[in-house]
Amino acid sequence: MQIPVIIRRCAKALLLAIALHPIIAARGLAADAAALEAALATVTAGELKEHAGFLADDTLEGRAAGSRGGRAAAHYLALRLKEAALQGAGDRGGYQQPFSPGYVNVLGKIAGADPELKDECIVVGAHYDHVGYGSRQNSNGPIGYIHNGADDNASGVAAVLEMIDALGRTHWRPRRTILFAFWDGEEINLLGSRHWVRQPTVPLSSVRLAVNADMVGRMTKGRLEIEGTRTALGLRKLLSSERLPADMWLDFTWEYQENSDHWPFFEAGIPSLLIHTGLHQDYHRPSDDLEKLNIAGLRQATAYTLEAVCKAADADALPSFRPAARSETAYTRSQREAPLGPTPPRLGLRWDWSAGQAEGDEPYAVVTSLTPGGAAEQAGVRVGDRIVAVDGAALEVETLLPAAVLRARGEVTLRIVRGSDEPQDLAVPLAGRPVELGLSWREDAAAPGAAYVTRVVPYSPAARAGLAVYDRMYAVNGEPFADGRALMARVESLLEAGAESIQLEIESFGHIKSVDVDLRLPSGGNADATL
Numbered sequence: 443m444q445i446p447v448i449i450r451r452c453a454k455a456l457l458l459a460i461a462l463h464p465i466i467a468a469r470g471l472a473a474d475a476a477a478l479e480a481a482l483a484t485v486t487a488g489e490l491k492e493h494a495g496f497l498a499d500d501t502l503e504g505r506a507a508g509s510r511g512g513r514a515a516a517h518y519l520a521l522r523l524k525e526a527a528l529q530g531a532g533d534r535g536g537y538q539q540p541f542s543p544g545y546v547n548v549l550g551k552i553a554g555a556d557p558e559l560k561d562e563c564i565v566v567g568a569h570y571d572h573v574g575y576g577s578r579q580n581s582n583g584p585i586g587y588i589h590n591g592a593d594d595n596a597s598g599v600a601a602v603l604e605m606i607d608a609l610g611r612t613h614w615r616p617r618r619t620i621l622f623a624f625w626d627g628e629e630i631n632l633l634g635s636r637h638w639v640r641q642p643t644v645p646l647s648s649v650r651l652a653v654n655a656d657m658v659g660r661m662t663k664g665r666l667e668i669e670g671t672r673t674a675l676g677l678r679k680l681l682s683s684e685r686l687p688a689d690m691w692l693d694f695t696w697e698y699q700e701n702s703d704h705w706p707f708f709e710a711g712i713p714s715l716l717i718h719t720g721l722h723q724d725y726h727r728p729s730d731d732l733e734k735l736n737i738a739g740l741r742q743a744t745a746y747t748l749e750a751v752c753k754a755a756d757a758d759a760l761p762s763f764r765p766a767a768r769s770e771t772a773y774t775r776s777q778r779e780a781p782l783g784p785t786p787p788r789l790g791l792r793w794d795w796s797a798g799q800a801e802g803d804e805p806y807a808v809v810t811s812l813t814p815g816g817a818a819e820q821a822g823v824r825v826g827d828r829i830v831a832v833d834g835a836a837l838e839v840e841t842l843l844p845a846a847v848l849r850a851r852g853e854v855t856l857r858i859v860r861g862s863d864e865p866q867d868l869a870v871p872l873a874g875r876p877v878e879l880g881l882s883w884r885e886d887a888a889a890p891g892a893a894y895v896t897r898v899v900p901y902s903p904a905a906r907a908g909l910a911v912y913d914r915m916y917a918v919n920g921e922p923f924a925d926g927r928a929l930m931a932r933v934e935s936l937l938e939a940g941a942e943s944i945q946l947e948i949e950s951f952g953h954i955k956s957v958d959v960d961l962r963l964p965s966g967g968n969a970d971a972t973l
Contacts, residue, residue, distance in 0.1 A: 597659025661739025692952025790816020
């Protein structure tokens with residue numbers, strides 16, 4: 443990964459430019475599910491380490507563009523493409539695309555099988571050059587020593603090679619053509635990818651997706667960063683997965699800069715994504731060595747990217763570039779996605795669930811404070827009162843009290859025990875409107891057919907189901923919706939019909955899952971007491 447001309451210390455990696463409209467579903471891979479699973483199973487840590495180990499060996503002297511080590515790396519890559527029986531996608535049908543002054547891109551392709559889509563192309567790439575012995579312009583020091591670039595970018599090259607190998611071991615044929623590219627000169631102002639975009643070996647107008655793997659070998663705490671999902675409609679949904687390992691998550695950042703080979707495609711108006719595992723203290727230093735790679739994490743990143751590429755290659759339709767992405771930044775996101783504040787209290791009291799309870803007592807909540815002028819105070823509730831029931835239902839679980847208050851339409855009846863007095867029922871008129879689901883959401887201009895959560899009301903059905911701010915909703919009871927208004931209409935119709943639960947299709951940090959939201963009041967046991 444290069445240090446950019448303007449922001450030299452902000453290098454990031456992995457271009458994965460995928461354009462897929464969210465409303466037009468990808469071909470379900472039903473017929474090819476077995477082939478995809480077989481391909482994913484062939485992605486192995488051993489082979490990834492072998493590829494990365496060759497490229498990051500001292501004998502390649504840091505793979506500076508145009509150097510002996512760089513030429514050796516290019517030869518190695520061309521042999522791998524030939525062994526995989528890929529078609530040459532370089533000059534004159536070969537595997538290489540030389541460009542001045544002595545640099546070379548290495549290119550191969552798998553031809554698309556769909557008569558109507560085979561002329562569309564997805565580019566999957568990684569730069570193979572690094573900074574050699576380092577200089578004051580490209581090294582964070584010390585210079586004069588071999589900079590092996592195990593993460594930057596032997597890791598990305600290894601990932602792409604393993605993807606090629608995985609596809610070669612199956613009978614799956616993509617509907618679209620997939621062009622695999624190993625870029626030279628990335629560390630010198632992205633020379634290789636810029637050259638290819640100026641002199642493409644397939645029509646540039648046919649490129650609907652570009653995937654650049656750069657620095658994907660240092661996964662930490664399961665985080666894989668993805669940039670560029672704003673460059674076309676629905677990319678975030680496409681890049682999310684039901685197969686994502688439980689210990690891995692996708693960070694859909696809005697950061698997007700001129701720091702790797704995604705940028706020439708972005709400048710050319712091609713939807714593009716940048717994905718990587720983050721910078722580290724060994725970046726552009728001689729210490730970026732093989733033994734520091736997280737090979738298990740690299741395998742996860744490779745398998746994930748392979749699945750995403752397969753889905754995009756088989757999609758029924760891919761959307762065009764979204765110009766608004768040019769003006770969207772991380773600051774823009776902080777403004778647009780700011781969560782909503784808490785809802786005003788309806789009852790106006792705090793309680794302690796365990797204070798004063800003796801063995802054998804019925805469960806109750808002790809009032810510990812009251813909001814001055816709040817509904818509870820005005821109705822005559824006092825600090826120290828014990829609430830033993832709400833609307834005639836005993837407080838078997840702590841969550842029943844706030845849940846009943848949230849959903850009540852006008853008032854609740856609290857059964858109060860005050861000191862040694864007999865229990866008394868106290869009608870409490872509530873402030874505000876009832877809360878039946880407990881979710882607020884907004885639409886996203888880059889994601890039609892989706893809405894992201896901006897507030898989850900504590901103790902509401904949504905909160906008890908585990909929904910969280912920033913989760914994205916794609917379907918209600920298995921049915922997609924066109925926009926936020928349609929989502930609201932669908933939810934309201936279910937609530938009015940007295941539904942006991944709602945099933946939501948949710949994406950949370952890249953994980954696609956179904957969540958059942960139980961609309962009934964909680965009951966039985968104390969298992970939900972901490973929700």
